[in-house]
Amino acid sequence: MRFCFESVVAGSIAEGARLEIEQPEALGWCSACQQLMHIEQRFEVCAHCGHFPLEIRQGEQMRIKYLEVL
Ligand SMILES: [Zn+2]
Structure with missing residues (x-):
């Protein structure tokens, strides 16, 4: 199952999504x-x-x- 998931994710939209999630743009309100x-x-x-x-x-x-995701 784990192998399956990694194969599906590689090269798909999800792969790019993971990169985006690792560097979230944070906004703070004062x-x-x-x-x-x-x-x-x-x-x-x-x-x-x-x-x-x-x-x-x-x-x-x-x-x-x-x-x-993890
Ligand atoms: Zn302020």
């Missing part, structure tokens, strides 16, 4: 200065005012999906 910004790590301070923590608006769900 509630203090109301700005949306790209973040590199999950725990990052606001680039504008230094507020912490930022609300994760994008990227979190991608990570969960990645765990499901």
